[in-house]
Amino acid sequence: MQLLEDRIRRDGVVRDGNVLKVDSFLNHQMDVAFFQELAKEFYRLFRDSGVNKILTIEASGIGVACMTAQQFGCPLVFAKKNRTKNIAGDVWTSKVESFTHGRIYDIIVSKDFLGPQDRVLLIDDFLANGAALMGLIELVRQSGASLVGAGICIEKAFQPGGDLIRGMGVRVESLARIRSMSPDGGIQFC
Amino acid sequence: MQLLEDRIRRDGVVRDGNVLKVDSFLNHQMDVAFFQELAKEFYRLFRDSGVNKILTIEASGIGVACMTAQQFGCPLVFAKKNRTKNIAGDVWTSKVESFTHGRIYDIIVSKDFLGPQDRVLLIDDFLANGAALMGLIELVRQSGASLVGAGICIEKAFQPGGDLIRGMGVRVESLARIRSMSPDGGIQFC
Numbered sequence: 001m002q003l004l005e006d007r008i009r010r011d012g013v014v015r016d017g018n019v020l021k022v023d024s025f026l027n028h029q030m031d032v033a034f035f036q037e038l039a040k041e042f043y044r045l046f047r048d049s050g051v052n053k054i055l056t057i058e059a060s061g062i063g064v065a066c067m068t069a070q071q072f073g074c075p076l077v078f079a080k081k082n083r084t085k086n087i088a089g090d091v092w093t094s095k096v097e098s099f100t101h102g103r104i105y106d107i108i109v110s111k112d113f114l115g116p117q118d119r120v121l122l123i124d125d126f127l128a129n130g131a132a133l134m135g136l137i138e139l140v141r142q143s144g145a146s147l148v149g150a151g152i153c154i155e156k157a158f159q160p161g162g163d164l165i166r167g168m169g170v171r172v173e174s175l176a177r178i179r180s181m182s183p184d185g186g187i188q189f190c
Numbered sequence: 191m192q193l194l195e196d197r198i199r200r201d202g203v204v205r206d207g208n209v210l211k212v213d214s215f216l217n218h219q220m221d222v223a224f225f226q227e228l229a230k231e232f233y234r235l236f237r238d239s240g241v242n243k244i245l246t247i248e249a250s251g252i253g254v255a256c257m258t259a260q261q262f263g264c265p266l267v268f269a270k271k272n273r274t275k276n277i278a279g280d281v282w283t284s285k286v287e288s289f290t291h292g293r294i295y296d297i298i299v300s301k302d303f304l305g306p307q308d309r310v311l312l313i314d315d316f317l318a319n320g321a322a323l324m325g326l327i328e329l330v331r332q333s334g335a336s337l338v339g340a341g342i343c344i345e346k347a348f349q350p351g352g353d354l355i356r357g358m359g360v361r362v363e364s365l366a367r368i369r370s371m372s373p374d375g376g377i378q379f380c
Contacts, residue, residue, distance in 0.1 A: 029303040030266040032259040058249035059268065066256045069222040076220040078249065082291065101272065113219040 001041055001175040004153065005189050007034065014181045018128075018156065026153065027060035027125050032067065038175060039067035042151040045173045046072075046121055049148040053077060053118045055140065057096075057107060057132050064153060065123040072121070077114060079107040079139060094138035097131045107135050109143070116144035127152040127174060130161025137170065149173060156181075157190050191231055191365040194343065195379050197224065204371045208318075208346065216343065217250035217315050222257065228365060229257035232341040235363045236262075236311055239338040243267060243308045245330065247286070247297060247322050254343060255313040262311070267304060269297040269329060284328035287321045297325050299333070306334035317342040317364060320351025327360065339363060346371075347380050 013021040025031040054076040056065035062078050069076040081096075082105075091108040098105065114120070122136050133150055140147045149171030155162050157177040166172050177190040203211040215221040244266040246255035252268050259266040271286075272295075281298040288295065304310070312326050323340055330337045339361030345352050347367045356362050367380040 023300065024302065025265075028267065028270065028300060030256065030259070030268070032256055032266055033263065035256070036260070059252060059270070062249060062252040063256045063266065066220065066222055066225070066253045067260075069220070070226070070257075073223065075215075076222055076253065077218065078220070080218065080249070110213065110218060112214065 001038070003034075003037055004176040008154065008176055008178075009187060012187060014183050014187060016183060018159070018181070020154070020156070020178070020181060020187075022154065026064075030063040032063065035064050035067040036070075038064055038153060039071045041175055042068045042121070042123065042173070043071035046148060046151065049121070050119045051121045051148050053114070053120050053145070054123055055079065055109070055114070055120050055136055056123045057081070057136060060126075061124040064125060068121070068123050068151065075113075077109055079109050079136060081105050081107055092139045092142040094135045094142070096135035097129075099129055099131065107139070109139050111143070114139065114143040114145055118143070118145035119148050120145045121148045122150040123152075124150070125153045127155040127161045127165075127172070128159040130159075130164050133161065133165055137165070137168070151175075154178065191228070193224075193227055194366045198344065198366055198368075198377060202377060204373050204377060206373060208349070208371070210344070210346070210368070210371060210377075212344065216254075220253040222253065225254050225257040226260075228254055228343060229261045231365055232258045232311070232313065232363070233261035236338060236341065239311070240309045241311045241338050243304070243310050243335070244313055245269065245299070245304070245310050245326055246313045247271070247326060250316075251314040254315060258311070258313050258341065265303075267299055269299050269326060271295050271297055282329045282332040284325045284332070286325035287319075289319055289321065297329070299329050301333070304329065304333040304335055308333070308335035309338050310335045311338045312340040313342075314340070315343045317345040317351045317355075317362070318349040320349075320354050323351065323355055327355070327358070341365075344368065 155174035342364040345364035
């Protein structure tokens with residue numbers, strides 16, 4: 001998607017260690033008007049798939065997922081990283097290894113909000129190693145819901161997550177796919 | 191706001207320990223179309239205040255804050271509970287005591303996204319003890335931004351947060367204010 005690639009070129013900052021800082025518009029400060037354009041593109045891609053639920057993971061995916069749910073006219077569910085007092089009862093659960101935070105954590109979704117009647121589109125801001133997306137796919141599998149696919153804002157195509165998940169037969173649509181990047185050499189898209 | 195009170199009466203569940211479960215529409219599954227109506231009400235209340243930034247805290251406030259930012263046509267910033275590799279540089283920081291999780295944590299916002307040029311509306315899903323809101327107010331104070339007020343979906347008016355923060359001279363607008371609630375006796379609004 002040209003709009004997103006242009007924005008990444010303009011406002012993204014590449015740091016050592018394969019870090020792409022896009023926190024001025026995507027995952028800390030959120031340009032909500034811009035998100036609406038991304039959401040319209042996800043809707044265009046998946047509108048014929050009968051999506052009736054958006055699933056994401058806290059926290060930085062929630063913004064884009066929210067705008068996408070608005071386009072589809074369906075609710076959003078976000079997987080939580082901690083079990084709080086306020087989620088009683090049964091939950092679907094899986095494990096996610098965070099490379100950013102260097103630890104493994106449980107994610108949960110209440111069984112009340114994900115089940116066989118759901119046709120689920122996963123939404124997230126980044127796809128790199130695929131750990132978060134794998135965790136969400138496992139929740140969908142447990143629940144008996146149908147997985148329509150995954151809509152990703154930025155895929156680091158030089159990391160293994162995209163190939164891994166497409167190799168499982170999951171439709172993954174990434175609005176920007178980065179082939180390579182470096183602090184000196186800038187960003188090349190696929 | 192009648193629409194929200196009706197929804198809480200219909201779908202909210204009161205549990206022991208002053209817990210109000212509204213996770214079917216507000217803070218786990220998110221009814222985004224409904225959020226849009228809440229956001230319009232926040233816009234009606236604060237539209238003459240020159241708001242140019244929405245500030246919330248991860249994770250459950252992000253959805254309503256996102257829809258509110260859409261109404262105001264301004265960006266949203268969410269305070270993070272963990273410092274990640276991807277936020278380098280200087281940050282504003284304060285401490286929040288979570289009664290839900292039973293611990294104290296740091297929250298941060300990058301100095302790049304909150305400063306003296308900003309007129310900030312705080313948005314959150316709940317106000318009870320006021321800990322999260324106090325943490326956000328402290329970030330605004332540090333940054334030199336102007337605090338326009340706080341828009342809250344559900345205030346537990348029988349807990350001290352609302353009085354505390356209004357007592358500091360902050361304009362707090364809560365769309366539903368609960369006077370009392372119990373598992374047997376239902377929910378009474380102010």
